[in-house]
Amino acid sequence: MDGNKHTPEGILSMDQNDALSGFRKRFYIPENTIYMDGNSLGLLSVDSEESLLRVVDEWKKLAIGGWTEGKRPWFWFAEEIGAMAGELVGADPGEVIMSGTTTVNIHALVSSFFRPEGKRNKILADELNFPSDLYALKGQLKIKGFDPEKHLLLAESDENGLLDEEKITGMMTDEIALVFLPSVIYHTGQLLDMEYLAAEASKRDIVIGFDCSHSAGAIPHRFNEWGVDFALWCSYKYMNGGPGSTAFLYVNKKHFGKEPLLAGWFGCNKEKQFDMLNEFIPSPDAGRWQISSPAILSSAPVEGALKITLEAGIENIRKKSVKLTTLLYDLIKTEIIPYFQGCRIVTPTEPQRRGGHIAIKHPEAARISEALRARGVVPDLRPPDIIRIAPVALYNNYTEVWKTIRILKDIMEKKEYERFPVVRRAVT
Ligand SMILES: *Cc1c(COP(=O)(O)O)cnc(C)c1O
Numbered sequence: 001m002d003g004n005k006h007t008p009e010g011i012l013s014m015d016q017n018d019a020l021s022g023f024r025k026r027f028y029i030p031e032n033t034i035y036m037d038g039n040s041l042g043l044l045s046v047d048s049e050e051s052l053l054r055v056v057d058e059w060k061k062l063a064i065g066g067w068t069e070g071k072r073p074w075f076w077f078a079e080e081i082g083a084m085a086g087e088l089v090g091a092d093p094g095e096v097i098m099s100g101t102t103t104v105n106i107h108a109l110v111s112s113f114f115r116p117e118g119k120r121n122k123i124l125a126d127e128l129n130f131p132s133d134l135y136a137l138k139g140q141l142k143i144k145g146f147d148p149e150k151h152l153l154l155a156e157s158d159e160n161g162l163l164d165e166e167k168i169t170g171m172m173t174d175e176i177a178l179v180f181l182p183s184v185i186y187h188t189g190q191l192l193d194m195e196y197l198a199a200e201a202s203k204r205d206i207v208i209g210f211d212c213s214h215s216a217g218a219i220p221h222r223f224n225e226w227g228v229d230f231a232l233w234c235s236y237k238y239m240n241g242g243p244g245s246t247a248f249l250y251v252n253k254k255h256f257g258k259e260p261l262l263a264g265w266f267g268c269n270k271e272k273q274f275d276m277l278n279e280f281i282p283s284p285d286a287g288r289w290q291i292s293s294p295a296i297l298s299s300a301p302v303e304g305a306l307k308i309t310l311e312a313g314i315e316n317i318r319k320k321s322v323k324l325t326t327l328l329y330d331l332i333k334t335e336i337i338p339y340f341q342g343c344r345i346v347t348p349t350e351p352q353r354r355g356g357h358i359a360i361k362h363p364e365a366a367r368i369s370e371a372l373r374a375r376g377v378v379p380d381l382r383p384p385d386i387i388r389i390a391p392v393a394l395y396n397n398y399t400e401v402w403k404t405i406r407i408l409k410d411i412m413e414k415k416e417y418e419r420f421p422v423v424r425r426a427v428t
Contacts, residue, residue: 006334014327014398020312020320027240027395034377034400034407038392039186039214039357042240047304052242055300066296072303075270078246078294079287084306085239085248088314089212089231090222094285096250098235098299099266100292102213105232105249106136106180108289111261113207113230114140114178121146124171124179124206126163127154130186133211137180161346165193169200178207183221184214184355187382189347191215191355195226202227213237216248218321218356218393220314223250230255238356238392239309241302246295251286264291312394320393322351327398328358328391331405336360340412346386357390367417368408369428374420375407381428 015021027043029035035043055074058066067075078098086096099105114123123137138148153176155168163185172179179201184191194210201208209230212221217238223231231250235241251258260267263280267288272281282288309317329345337343343362347354362368362385369381380388391401411417 006331008402011327011398011402014323018320018397020316020393021397023308023312023394024397026308029395030378032376034396034404036389036391036396036400036404037378037380038240038395039237039355039388039390040380041236041243042217042238042305042392043395044242044301045240045304045308047308048240048242048301049304051304051307052297052301055296074294074296077296077299078266078290081299081303081306082248082286084303084310085216085235086250087310088216088221088306089250090220090224090226091250092224092253094256094287095224095253096248097286097290098246098248098302099290099294100247100249101244102211102232102234102247103132103136104262104291105247105289106133106211107140108260108262108291109209109230109232109249109251110137110140110178110180111143112258112289113209113255114144115207116144116146116177119175120177122151122153122175122177124153124155124168124176126168126181126185127156128161128163128185128187129154129182130211130213133180133182161188162190162348163192165196168192168197172201172204172206174204176204176206178209180209180211182214183210183212183219186214187346187359187386187388189214189355189357189359189388191219191348191353193353194221194228198226198228214355217309217314217317219318224252228252235302235305239302240305240394242298242305244298245302246299249286249289251289253285256285256288260289262289262291266290266292266294308394317393321356321391322354324391324393324396324398324401325354325356325358326351328389328401328405331401332358332360335405335409336412339409343412356392357388360387360389361385362387364417366422367420368411370420370423371411371417372404372408375411377404377407381425383424383428 058070082097141148207229212233216233235245267290346359365385
């Protein structure tokens with residue numbers, strides 16, 4: 001790498017030449033903090049605050065009228081915000097809807113897309129998957145009368161903790177009815193080759209879905225072009241929608257005719273919904289997988305956050321994100337690893353195999369992460385031994401990455417972490 005970047009002047013010039021630097025001032029950065037935890041909870045922007053306060057005001061003044069008379073009428077909120085998010089993931093109109101939460105969307109979609117037939121009655125996932133995703137898959141297998149011990153196959157990671165796409169496709173046998181994988185592995189930060197996996201699944205007539213919670217808002221997706229069958233993701237990580245904000249789901253239009261089995265009245269054709277028919281007449285598109293009245297207050301901030309993301313452009317966001325994580329990666333390699341035993345990077349070296357964060361493994365990860373917090377750097381700990389550092393393109397800068405490493409090195413040199421008790425935070 002360019003040795004220049006290691007000097008404070010080099011770093012400063014990266015910030016000065018950053019085309020996205022103007023977006024930082026639209027976010028509320030906690031005071032005296034270097035926030036490196038946007039992969040867990042993105043920050044509030046003035047745009048999100050505005051869209052949220054607007055909806056609160058509509059509730060105040062319009063009451064029930066807000067459903068049809070709000071600036072963005074609540075009745076069509078999920079469809080309209082879904083269309084905005086569709087631009088980020090390469091979807092056609094009607095293929096993305098804002099709805100529910102990540103895990104509920106897994107249940108809603110897998111209940112429709114896992115259609116066991118004869119010996120094709122297994123689900124393929126991976127052992128590194130987010131626990132909630134695995135709980136949902138196991139639950140769905142049980143609902144259909146299958147033993148998860150035998151019918152949920154988990155691709156294993158290699159000695160470096162990484163998944164190998166070819167090994168995964170090797171497991172796509174004629175016993176597999178559904179493949180469900182994350183886009184980015186939440187602890188290691190490995191980005192899977194979704195295009196390759198979708199093509200291989202399609203060759204074998206296997207349905208494939210992705211949980212894109214750790215890539216949406218950070219990485220461009222081309223679901224249609226890749227032939228992905230379905231996907232879902234949360235909006236509170238790189239999408240900056242706020243704690244517990246409403247999630248999204250994508251269904252490829254070739255599946256619009258499928259039946260939503262976790263059916264609910266907000267999945268109805270909107271022209272018929274208030275006819276209150278006992279017969280379920282579904283929406284013609286992905287909207288049919290909605291279940292309940294949309295959580296409007298948890299959806300409102302997502303509108304503002306999406307506005308910023310679309311304004312910045314997801315390709316530009318990815319470009320900057322790769323530069324930020326590359327700088328971080330290089331600094332860890334040159335400034336930390338050679339000096340401190342037991343420390344290594346578990347995120348893949350190649351930028352195209354990385355999501356938006358870098359993960360470091362160290363036996364003292366928990367206490368190091370406490371020491372970082374005490375110095376104003378907010379990282380994220382995945383117990384027992386992984387620290388994740390996520391510099392986010394929209395609001396972090398190169399100087400912060402540089403400072404984070406300076407502080408980390410200082411903590412390690414002085415063994416400052418030894419002063420901290422081993423604590424277990426309720427939320428990490
Ligand atoms: C963040 C995340 C979740 C969280 O699920 P919720 O239902 O939103 O609480 C689930 N799966 C993955 C892969 C995630 O990254």
